Amino acid sequence: MSSNAFDVIVIGGGPGGYVAAIRASQLGFRTAVVERAHLGGICLNWGCIPTKALLRTSEVYHLMQHARDFGLSAEKIGYDVKAIVKRSRDVAGRLSGGVGMLMKKHKIQVIEGEAKLAKGGEAPKVVVGKDSYTAKHVILATGARARTVPQAGLEPDGDKIWTYREAMVPESMPKSVLVIGSGAIGIEFASFYNTMGADVTVVEMMDRVLPVEDEEISAFAAKSFRKQGMTLMTGAQVEKLDTSGKTAKVSVKTSKGKTETIEVEKVILAIGIVGNVENLGLEELGVKIEKGHVVNDGFGRTNVKGLYAIGDVAGPPWLAHKASHEGVVCVEKIAGLDVHAFETGNIPGCTYCHPQIASVGLTEAKAKEAGHEVKVGRFPFVGNGKAIALGDDQGLVKTVFDAKTGELLGAHMVGAEVTELIQGYAVARQLETTEAELMHTVFPHPTLSEMMHESVLDAYGRALHI
Incomplete structure (x- = not known):
């Protein structure tokens, strides 16, 4: 050769x-x-x-x-x-x-x-x-x-309009930032700049932030973001960007059909790839x-x-x-090995904002759309000893099961360290685990993972600590 x-x-x-x-x-x-x-x-x-x-x-x-x-x-x-x-x-x-x-x-x-x-x-x-x-x-x-949209003026200039590249290496901390798009990339940067003291506005075309996540998780996260001081504009669309002055002037059409002009130091494009x-x-x-x-x-x-x-x-x-x-x-x-075709249903997704968000499998809505009769379990962080000890007791664990077979259809979390916890549910789905195996699995105490167990129990009316 x-x-x-x-x-x-x-x-x-x-x-x-x-x-x-x-x-x-x-x-x-x-x-x-x-x-x-x-x-x-x-x-x-x-x-x-x-x-x-x-x-x-x-x-x-x-x-x-x-x-x-x-x-x-x-x-x-x-x-x-x-x-x-x-x-x-x-x-x-x-x-x-x-x-x-x-x-x-x-x-x-x-x-x-x-x-x-x-x-x-x-x-x-x-x-x-x-x-x-x-x-x-x-x-x-x-x-x-x-992704950029030049015809709408949504094109990075490396100065006032950033992609993730420029947003990762700021020369100074901007006092105000507008993030276009509220998927994982957009929300992570919004979370970073907001925590570091910037006045952050997020504009999202869909009716809620983090639109691919389960609706309850998205709503919980949005409430937390607003409490931290972020401005969330959902059902809104950027119509025009004017960068001719010292700042960026962003014309946003709100969910009510009105146009607002928002003046910020930096705009971060996070409208997909x-x-x-x-x-x-x-x-x-x-x-x-x-x-x-x-x-x-x-x-x-x-x-x-x-x-x-x-x-x-x-x-x-x-x-x-x-x-x-x-x-x-x-x-x-x-190589000719016996391997199954690649599927995406068991791939966990993680967003590292504060609070963290993680999920695997179907949302409750998607499960119902697919024809499943579902049982849904929930457990709040406020009921978990480890979360309280960490000083981070705001969050939620949600599990979705097929009511007839007990199949774990999906799991969705928001709160401290959920990006580490989600793998437990990913393994469970890969092994085609039902609620019975999860109920009889012993989770260590005191850990955040106990909430995963409690959420499963709650789906079947057996939760112990709420």
């Missing part, structure tokens, strides 16, 4: 791409990864990880401001924006370097540059600069980018693309022989852990 010939070439070194490459190497394939920027992709460098570093800073800052609640004293509380950003970037850099070490460990060749596909033999040929590479299997893991499908040669190869994403069959296979697509470029949910697992399924299918 020539030095430019591989069994598997992965285009994109993000959580989907580098994990797919590692699994391919483990299965004995000669593997290469093409990356145009930094190993780890958006998640490690400009997404999941550095934003969590920022949110951790805001969490500590919040606790410092409430030191007296814990019998402590803290004076002259303040912060250094440059130091906050540096810590976030250092965390990202450390993990990106770790991915490079993993590539070396697994003898995966990293090819730096921008890839383009061309017609080849068994699979498309990969061209990077002046060099060409061949492989029996080419996996697209090119990710996605922030679109797949990176351009300039790859996909059109020439006849690759099927729908709504800006490459279509695959559940095993990563596209309509072009030898070409696969995983992660954000292959469509929602746009989550790093979805991309990684999808990459493993794709490679194991290539």
Whole structure:
């Protein structure tokens, strides 16, 4: 085999791409990864990880401001924006370097540059600069980018109008911020800037914030955000952005049909993402693309022989852990292993705002729409000893069961550390657990996880502590 010939070439070194490459190497394939920027992709460098570093800073800052609640004293509380950003970037850099070490460990060749596909033999040929590479299997893991709407003026300028990239590295803390979109990205930045002292307004087109979450969880979160001082404008739409002055003037059509002008220092666009499908040669190869994403069959296979697509470029949910697992399924299918087609029903989603939000499976409304007769259990954080001891007793755990079979259809949480707790329900769904097994599982005391048990019990009228 020539030095430019591989069994598997992965285009994109993000959580989907580098994990797919590692699994391919483990299965004995000669593997290469093409990356145009930094190993780890958006998640490690400009997404999941550095934003969590920022949110951790805001969490500590919040606790410092409430030191007296814990019998402590803290004076002259303040912060250094440059130091906050540096810590976030250092965390990202450390993990990106770790991915490079993993590539070396697994003898995966990293090819730096921008890839383009061309017609080849068994699979498309990969061209990077002046060099060409061949492989029996080419996996697209090119990710996605922030959605913009230039015709509506919703286009970043790097100054007054930011995407997540600029929002992660502020040179100074803005006094006022307007966030357009209230999905996970928008609400996380709204939460960070609000906690750090900015006057934050969130504009959401749908009738509620966090519209993909269960309605009760969304309502609970919205009440908490407003209590923290955020302004939430739901059922509203940005009509115009004027950045000609020292500030951004945002014209917002409210849910009542009136137009309000809001003046802020910064605007953060968080109106979704679109797949990176351009300039790859996909059109020439006849690759099927729908709504800006490459279509695959559940095993990563596209309509072009030898070409696969995983992660954000292959469509929602746009989550790093979805991309990684999808990459493993794709490679194991290539290797001929007995593997099930990738499904999204058991993928947990997490939002790291304050309070945290996490969910897996169907919401109550979606379960009913699917024809299920449901039993619903709820347990409030205020009834949990550990939550009270933490000084964070505002939250809710909600479980949705099929009334006839006892199948756990979905679980939804809002409150302290729910992004860590949700995995318990994800495992339960993967194992096709019913309410009976969950009821007879012993949860340690005192822990937040006890609320998961109580929520299950409540669905069947057996809750012990409410």
